[in-house]
Amino acid sequence: MTIRELSAKYSVFRLCSELCVSRSSYYKWLSRKPSKAEMRNKELDEKIVFLFDRYDEVYGYRRIADELMSEFGIRASRKYVLHRMRTLGIRSRIRKKKYLYKPCQKTEVYENILARRFRADYRNQVWETDVTEFHLPDGSKLYLSAIMDRYDHSIVSFNISRHNDQNLTIEDLRNAIYLNRGSHPLLHSDRGATYTTVAYNDVLRENGMVHSMSRVGKCIDNGPMEGFWGTLKSEAYYGKKIKTYAEMKTVIETYIYFYNTKRRQESLCHLTPYEYRLSGTILLPSCF
Numbered sequence: 001m002t003i004r005e006l007s008a009k010y011s012v013f014r015l016c017s018e019l020c021v022s023r024s025s026y027y028k029w030l031s032r033k034p035s036k037a038e039m040r041n042k043e044l045d046e047k048i049v050f051l052f053d054r055y056d057e058v059y060g061y062r063r064i065a066d067e068l069m070s071e072f073g074i075r076a077s078r079k080y081v082l083h084r085m086r087t088l089g090i091r092s093r094i095r096k097k098k099y100l101y102k103p104c105q106k107t108e109v110y111e112n113i114l115a116r117r118f119r120a121d122y123r124n125q126v127w128e129t130d131v132t133e134f135h136l137p138d139g140s141k142l143y144l145s146a147i148m149d150r151y152d153h154s155i156v157s158f159n160i161s162r163h164n165d166q167n168l169t170i171e172d173l174r175n176a177i178y179l180n181r182g183s184h185p186l187l188h189s190d191r192g193a194t195y196t197t198v199a200y201n202d203v204l205r206e207n208g209m210v211h212s213m214s215r216v217g218k219c220i221d222n223g224p225m226e227g228f229w230g231t232l233k234s235e236a237y238y239g240k241k242i243k244t245y246a247e248m249k250t251v252i253e254t255y256i257y258f259y260n261t262k263r264r265q266e267s268l269c270h271l272t273p274y275e276y277r278l279s280g281t282i283l284l285p286s287c288f
Contacts, residue, residue: 045084047072052090060092061085107196113212114188118224120151123277124183127156127176130190130225131164134237134248142248145172146256148225149185154260154273155228156180160249169194170203177207188212190222232259 016023034042051059051067059067061082068074068081076084085091120126127147134142145168146158157176161168177183187204189195191213204211214221236255242248260273268276 041084044068044074044076045088047074048081048084049088049090052085052092057090057093060094106198107193108198108201108211109191109196110211110213112215112221113186113210114221116221116223118150120149123151124149124156124180124185126150126188127185128188128222128225129169129172129195130222130229131169131192131194132229132233133164134233134252136245136248137243140245142245142252143168144252145169146225146228147172147176147187148228149273149277150224152273152277153224153228153265153268154277155256158252158256160252162245164194166194166197166199170200173200173203177203177209184208186210186212188214188222190214190219191216228259232256 012023012026016026047068048064051064051071055063062078064085065076065078065081068076114126114128118126118128127149129145129147131143131145134144136142140162141164143161143164144158145161146155148154149156157172157179159168159172159175173187184207187209189211194200195211195213201211219226232252232255236251240251242251262272264270264272265276271279
C-alpha cells in the first residue's frame, strides 16, 4: 500500500516518520507532474491489462508484446513487457509441461580388477567385451557386441542387433558361456548401461564369473577391444559401399571368421588366433 492509501488510516506525520521521509518531500512528490517515462509506462500498463483481460488471462508476455504492436502500434520488447507484467502482478495461466521420467533401474558397478593386465596364460582366463555401432546409408544403425579371449585374441562370441539394449549383450554373453561350458573367466567391460544392469550381472553370478569394469572415462582400460574395433572398421567398413543392414551383417560375420582363422598377428608369434589356441603356446616377450 502507498502513503496515499494509508493516510486514510494514519496521519501523514506518522507515516513519514516511519518511512524516514520529510513531510515537505512527500507533499512535493504528491504535487509533482509525472515524467514522460511514467506516462508511457502508465499507458503501456493499461494496454497490457486490457489485452490480458480480453484474452481471459491466457496470453503471456510474448503474445501480448505481439498484440501491442499489431493492434496499438506500440513497439515494446518482450523482455520489457515481462517486466511490466511482473510489476503489475499478472501472469498467464501456463499449461505445465509434462516430463516423461523413466524409472531408475538398479545398477551394479565393479572395480577395475583387470587393471590393464591384458596378458592371459591360458584359454578362458580373461574375457573382454564391448559394443560398437555402424552407420548405414538410410540413417539407421547396426550394433555389434563381441567378447574377446585375451589368451589368443580370438572373438569367442558376437551378437548383432538394430538395438543397443541389454538383450544384445546378454545374448552375446550366454552364447559365449555355452560355447565354453565349464569355464569361469574374469569378464572385463566398460561401465556402459547394458553392463551395469542386474540382469547382466545375474548371468555372471549364475556361471561363477567375476566382473571387472574400466574406470570412468578411461577407454584405455578396455584397450584390446577398442583396438579390435579399429581393425575391423578400417579393414571391412570404412570406404566400403555397404547399403543395407543385411549386407553389413554379412560383412561383419565374414570378417570375424577371417580374423579368427586367417589373419595372422605378430603378437601371437605370427599365428592366427585359432592356430595359437590349438598350439597351446604361452605368450613370450619374443612374440611381441
